[in-house]
Amino acid sequence: MKKLLLILLIVFLISLPLVVKSQYILSLMITLFIYVVLAESWNLLGGYTGQVSLGHGAFFGVGALVTRLLWINKIPILLSLPLGGIGAALLAAIVGIPCFRMRSAYFPIGTLALSMIALLTVSNVFISAGALSPQLLKSYEIFSRYYLALFIVLLSILTIHYLVRSRPGLAIVAIRDNEKAAAAIGIKTLKYKTLALLTSTFLAGLAGGIYAYQHVSYYYDAPFDLTWSFTAPLTTFIGGISTIAGPIVGSLCFLALSEIFAVTLGQVHVLIFGFCFILIVLFLPGGLLSMKTETLKNIRKRIEKAKVDS
Amino acid sequence: MFQTLAYGILNGLLYSIIALGISLVFGVMRYLNIAHGSLIILGSYGSLYLFRFGIDPFVSIPILMISLFLAGIALFELLYSNFVDLVEGLRVQKSLLVSFGLMLVIDNGATLIWTSDEKSITPFYSGMSFELFKGFHVPVIGLAGGVLAILVILALHLFFTRTYFGKSVIAVSQDPEAASLMGVNVKRAFLISFGLSVCLGAIPSVLVGLQAFSPSVGIQWFNKGIIVVMLGGLGNIYGVFPAGLFLGIVEAVSVFFFGAPYREITGLVIFVLVLILFPRGLFGKIPE
Numbered sequence: 001m002k003k004l005l006l007i008l009l010i011v012f013l014i015s016l017p018l019v020v021k022s023q024y025i026l027s028l029m030i031t032l033f034i035y036v037v038l039a040e041s042w043n044l045l046g047g048y049t050g051q052v053s054l055g056h057g058a059f060f061g062v063g064a065l066v067t068r069l070l071w072i073n074k075i076p077i078l079l080s081l082p083l084g085g086i087g088a089a090l091l092a093a094i095v096g097i098p099c100f101r102m103r104s105a106y107f108p109i110g111t112l113a114l115s116m117i118a119l120l121t122v123s124n125v126f127i128s129a130g131a132l133s134p135q136l137l138k139s140y141e142i143f144s145r146y147y148l149a150l151f152i153v154l155l156s157i158l159t160i161h162y163l164v165r166s167r168p169g170l171a172i173v174a175i176r177d178n179e180k181a182a183a184a185i186g187i188k189t190l191k192y193k194t195l196a197l198l199t200s201t202f203l204a205g206l207a208g209g210i211y212a213y214q215h216v217s218y219y220y221d222a223p224f225d226l227t228w229s230f231t232a233p234l235t236t237f238i239g240g241i242s243t244i245a246g247p248i249v250g251s252l253c254f255l256a257l258s259e260i261f262a263v264t265l266g267q268v269h270v271l272i273f274g275f276c277f278i279l280i281v282l283f284l285p286g287g288l289l290s291m292k293t294e295t296l297k298n299i300r301k302r303i304e305k306a307k308v309d310s
Numbered sequence: 311m312f313q314t315l316a317y318g319i320l321n322g323l324l325y326s327i328i329a330l331g332i333s334l335v336f337g338v339m340r341y342l343n344i345a346h347g348s349l350i351i352l353g354s355y356g357s358l359y360l361f362r363f364g365i366d367p368f369v370s371i372p373i374l375m376i377s378l379f380l381a382g383i384a385l386f387e388l389l390y391s392n393f394v395d396l397v398e399g400l401r402v403q404k405s406l407l408v409s410f411g412l413m414l415v416i417d418n419g420a421t422l423i424w425t426s427d428e429k430s431i432t433p434f435y436s437g438m439s440f441e442l443f444k445g446f447h448v449p450v451i452g453l454a455g456g457v458l459a460i461l462v463i464l465a466l467h468l469f470f471t472r473t474y475f476g477k478s479v480i481a482v483s484q485d486p487e488a489a490s491l492m493g494v495n496v497k498r499a500f501l502i503s504f505g506l507s508v509c510l511g512a513i514p515s516v517l518v519g520l521q522a523f524s525p526s527v528g529i530q531w532f533n534k535g536i537i538v539v540m541l542g543g544l545g546n547i548y549g550v551f552p553a554g555l556f557l558g559i560v561e562a563v564s565v566f567f568f569g570a571p572y573r574e575i576t577g578l579v580i581f582v583l584v585l586i587l588f589p590r591g592l593f594g595k596i597p598e
Contacts, residue, residue, distance in 0.1 A: 052403060054344075054410070098586040105342055105402045105544060109536050110585055116533060117578040124571050226529065230414065237407070267418050274414030281407045282392060 010154070017146050026142050030214050032255050033149040034207050035235060037156045039247030041203035042232035044160050047242035048169070049196040050176030051100070054108045055115030056204055057229035059088040063205025064223035065122065068130055068212035077148070081209040088205025089198045091118075096197045100190060112229070119224040126220035140216065149210045156203045161244055163199065172196050227270070234273050237280055240287030249288055312446055314562045320452035322558020323459040324517050328531055329538035329550040330463065331510040336539065337547045338483040338503040340398050341390060341405035347532030348416040349508055353378055353515025354431075354523045355424060361431050367516045368454065374512035382508025385412070386501050394497055413529065420525035431519045455517040462513060463551060466506075470547075479503055483545075530574075537581040543591030552593050 017026055038060055046052045067084030071077050091114075099110035132140070163169045171192045174182040183189050211223050231254060239250030257269035280287055284294060328350065335341045353374050360370040389412065393404045430436075439447040470476040481489040482499040490496045518531060538557055542549025557577055564576035584592060 050403075052406065095582060105336075105406070106540070106585065108342075108406055109540065110582070113533065113537065113578050113581050116530075117575055117582070120571075120575050120578070124575075230410075233407075233410070234414070265422070267421060270414055271418035271422065274411045274418060277414070278389065278408055278411035281404065281411065282389070 013150055014147075017143050023142055026146050027214065028255070028259070030142075030145055030149045030210065032251060033153045034210050034214075035231065035251035035255060036153055036248050037207035037210070038204055038228065038232045039235045039239075039251050040156050040160055040244070041200045041207065043236045043241065043243075043247050044163070044203070045196055045200040046233060047236060047246075048160075048164050048176065049172050049193060049200075051193065051197070052108045052233065053111040053200075053229075054233070055111030055113070055118075055229050056201075056232045057224055057226060058111070058115035058118040059092060059201040059204040060208040060211070060228050061115075061118055061122065061221075061224035062091050063088040063208025064212040065126075065208075065220060066205070067209035068220070071213065072130065072133060072136065077213055081148075081152075081206060081213070084209040084212070085202040085205035088208065089202040092197050092201035093194075096201070097190075097194055100193050100197070115224065115226060115229050119221055119226065122224050123219075123221035129217050129219045131217040137216065145210070145214050148213065152206050152210055156206070157244060159199065159203065168192055168195055230270075234270075234277055236287075238273065238276055238287055240289030241285075243287075243289055246287050246289050253288075311566070314566045315559060316446070316448060317452070318559035318562030319555060320449070320456045320558070321561065322555040323456040324514060324554075325534050325538045325557055326550050326554025327459040327462060327510065328514045328535035329542065329554055330466070330547070331507040331514075332532070332535045333539045333542070333545075333547050333550050334466075334503055334510070335507045337545045338479055339394075339486075339500045340401045340545075341393070341504070342402055342409065343504075343507070344406060344409040344532060345412040345416060345528075346409075346507070346511065346535060347530065348413045348420075348525075348528035349378065349381070350511040350514050350518060350531055351420065351523055351525060351528040352381075352416060353512055354519035355420065355429075357516050357519045358429060358431050361433070367431050367433060367520060368458075371458075371512050371516055374515055375509045378512050378515075379505045379509035382505040383501060385508070386504040390504065391497070391501075394500060413532075417525050417528055424525065426524055426526060428522050428524045430522045431516075433520075436520060451517070451520050455513070458513050462510065466510075467548075475499075475502070483547075534577070537577060540581065541584055541591055542593050546591065546593065549591060549593040553591070556592065 013029075016029065020026065038056065042053065042056050045056075063084040065084075066087035067077075067080045070080035070083055075083075095110065095114050096107075099107045164173065171182070171187045172195070174185075174187060175189050175192060179189055208223055235250030235254045236247045237250070238253065239248065240246030254269065254273060257272060261268045284290065286294065328346070332343060332346050335343050335346075356374055356377065357367050357370050360373065361367055365373075389408050390405060393401050396404065435450050437449075438451075439449040442448050468476075470480055478489065478494040479499045479502070481492065481494055482496055486496050489499075514531065518527075534557070538550050538554045541557060542551075542553035557580070560580060561573050561577050565573045568576070
């Protein structure tokens with residue numbers, strides 16, 4: 001039943017551009033795909049590995065920057081997109097691994113600082129907006145972008161799904177649950193944390209690559225903006241951390257809210273999401289997805305209690 | 311060159327006092343409060359309103375201190391009190407996440423109320439400076455801020471070493487369990503330290519307010535503070551003073567050599583380098 005629904009959903013997403021011709025809806029879908037890939041990649045690191053990154057925007061941005069620069073210099077997108085991902089993973093290797101050697105608080109702060117360095121450097125070095133050349137502009141159409149984005153979404157979801165169920169994935173989850181105990185039974189913690197970091201940042205770089213491929217013209221520092229770093233944990237937590245479906249649900253809600261309020265109240269969706277985020281961290285650590293089971297559990301508890309009392 | 315150094319030292323004192331608030335919370339209870347910068351900016355708005363009523367920014371510091379202290383206590387009771395009994399690693403992570411949400415709420419709420427325009431408090435003495443000797447100017451506001459910062463750091467030092475309650479807070483920071491066995495009310499120590507930490511934000515509130523502020527700069531000031539905390543060694547409250555001066559001077563010197571746009575980057579790059587080369591901070595003493 002579940003599998004059938006999934007296949008139906010994928011078929012629906014593949015056939016969507018054939019039915020819907022609206023550029024607005026298709027580009028909204030691409031934005032959703034970007035959010036989903038970014039959140040899923042954050043989830044691998046923050047949810048499954050337990051390393052909260054507050055600077056995922058840096059990896060997203062590097063992916064976008066590398067892809068964009070290669071692509072407008074006439075390297076085919078299918079080559080420059082993975083190269084962007086590799087660029088992001090390289091940056092992670094240089095900065096992230098030293099952070100891993102230290103106590104838990106260093107990694108979030110280190111990544112936050114990294115994303116600020118990246119933002120400031122890029123906005124100082126690349127001052128003009130990166131517009132496309134006339135040839136590229138002429139050949140611009142939304143379908144190839146839609147399908148490429150869809151492909152990356154499926155790729156990242158499958159990668160994470162199979163990774164966390166494999167042997168290295170189990171090691172990664174064991175490290176999250178208790179790093180010292182994991183090390184004591186012979187898991188090479190640094191190795192597996194690095195594996196998770198590199199996979200996660202590679203996927204974040206791919207998400208950045210789609211952003212670079214989708215937009216006709218943008219300032220080079222736009223994908224480095226701190227909001228990218230912040231939306232990934234927000235959407236993941238609100239949907240449900242350490243699940244595959246959580247980031248998707250969270251991203252959907254986030255995008256829907258931002259579209260509703262975009263015209264009237266600007267950034268108010270971040271305010272609402274920030275508020276929900278606090279509530280979820282405090283009272284519902286499983287996110288929206290766990291709401292049903294949690295309420296059922298509560299009701300059952302109450303019934304039991306009532307029985308005992310009577 | 312002397313001039314550059316002087317500016318560096320004055321800025322460094324401002325960084326130290328921001329870092330002190332963050333370090334106090336981290337050192338005593340292993341909470342990481344990302345919203346510290348945003349709370350400082352809230353204080354700046356408060357100071358701006360008081361200034362419009364004709365109250366001098368430096369006079370408004372005590373008012374801000376009391377209101378921020380109360381705000382800190384309310385925030386602790388509402389948001390942070392659930393984590394008191396958790397183990398250290400979880401406490402860091404949970405408090406980080408909650409304060410991250412709080413930061414988003416404060417920043418975006420402030421943008422809704424006061425728009426994202428840059429504001430600044432401008433009393434008659436803003437921008438004034440006096441010439442100490444030929445070619446060496448000292449800005450009035452910077453000097454007053456620096457003196458205040460030193461006074462507060464001294465007062466805090468006396469509080470921690472001379473008063474009974476201060477000593478009990480230090481005891482909690484060293485070993486909460488042992489402290490509670492000796493009859494220290496750990497939760498109250500946490501509550502007061504958190505309130506004190508937010509209350510210390512009143513001085514940077516006014517100093518930042520006298521420069522320029524908008525809802526989005528909170529995270530930047532937090533970043534400055536946390537860099538200083540980490541340079542000084544995470545958990546080492548006294549490390550923030552030399553570390554703040556170090557960062558301020560290095561930044562000032564880098565402006566002298568590379569120009570203003572790269573000032574922020576130098577600080578951050580030094581931070582990452584220190585993180586890689588001296589993981590326990592430049593002045594850290596506490597082993598992991």
